[in-house]
Amino acid sequence: MTTEAAVQAAIVTTWMRDVAEAVKAESGHLTQLDAAIGDGDHGVNMERGFSAVEKALAGQNAEVPPGRLLIVAGKTLVSTVGGASGPLWGVALRRAGRSLGDVESFDGEQLADALQAAIDGVVELGAAAPGDKTMVDALVPSVEALRRGLAAGEPLDRALASAADAAEEGARSTVPMQARKGRASYLGERSIGHQDPGATSSALIIRALERAVSQAS
Numbered sequence: 411m412t413t414e415a416a417v418q419a420a421i422v423t424t425w426m427r428d429v430a431e432a433v434k435a436e437s438g439h440l441t442q443l444d445a446a447i448g449d450g451d452h453g454v455n456m457e458r459g460f461s462a463v464e465k466a467l468a469g470q471n472a473e474v475p476p477g478r479l480l481i482v483a484g485k486t487l488v489s490t491v492g493g494a495s496g497p498l499w500g501v502a503l504r505r506a507g508r509s510l511g512d513v514e515s516f517d518g519e520q521l522a523d524a525l526q527a528a529i530d531g532v533v534e535l536g537a538a539a540p541g542d543k544t545m546v547d548a549l550v551p552s553v554e555a556l557r558r559g560l561a562a563g564e565p566l567d568r569a570l571a572s573a574a575d576a577a578e579e580g581a582r583s584t585v586p587m588q589a590r591k592g593r594a595s596y597l598g599e600r601s602i603g604h605q606d607p608g609a610t611s612s613a614l615i616i617r618a619l620e621r622a623v624s625q626a627s
């Protein structure tokens with residue numbers, strides 16, 4: 411380990427590499443979920459997008475601040491993914507990056523602020539509210555759990571473990587919901603009884619963040 415900046419930037423690089431691996435491993439499952447209530451491309455979209463992100467970040471200098479890396483990641487998603495998840499995760503990561511700014515290192519509160527900025531970006535672009543059966547249903551409870559953990563004085567990796575649990579729980583909570591946003595909303599009541607693919611991949615992304623931070627601490 412060299413400087414603090416290199417360590418913190420490494421979290422972003424490790425996180426994105428881990429997401430690329432996780433969505434690849436779960437690609438079939440994500441596609442299956444999307445085949446039930448969408449067009450069956452979510453696994454492929456996430457795999458293509460995050461593998462491009464992994465490559466884009468591998469080419470970055472180790473001293474590039476973490477916020478800048480997230481902006482590169484977001485732009486890469488927008489330019490490589492055709493489905494809704496590309497622009498949505500694209501804006502999410504760009505807003506998270508902008509929230510961190512040029513700081514060399516960040517603490518739990520700054521990370522929670524960055525994740526909140528990511529959600530705000532998703533909501534601005536996609537106009538989904540909690541309960542609409544989207545990625546928002548995984549992300550909102552996840553940031554709430556992160557903040558609760560931090561407020562209780564938990565170390566960041568513990569608080570992130572709770573955040574990942576909450577995201578998984580949030581993804582499961584989409585099963586009985588009727589979709590009101592995105593392609594699944596075209597199905598009306600027939601969208602009920604299926605887990606939302608975007609909420610499912612969002613939980614993978616938060617779990618990967620927990621692993622990246624745990625490895626670094």
Ligand code: ADP
Nearest residue numbers: 452455493494495536538544545591592607608
């Ligand atoms: P597409 O729907 O264009 O095929 P994907 O299959 O990659 O794109 O992604 C679908 C996921 O995107 C959904 O499961 C949902 O979680 C998310 N999504 C779709 N529309 C919205 C929206 N307006 N707001 C938030 N999330 C959305």
Ligand code: MG
Nearest residue numbers: 448449451452
């Ligand atoms: Mg789809």
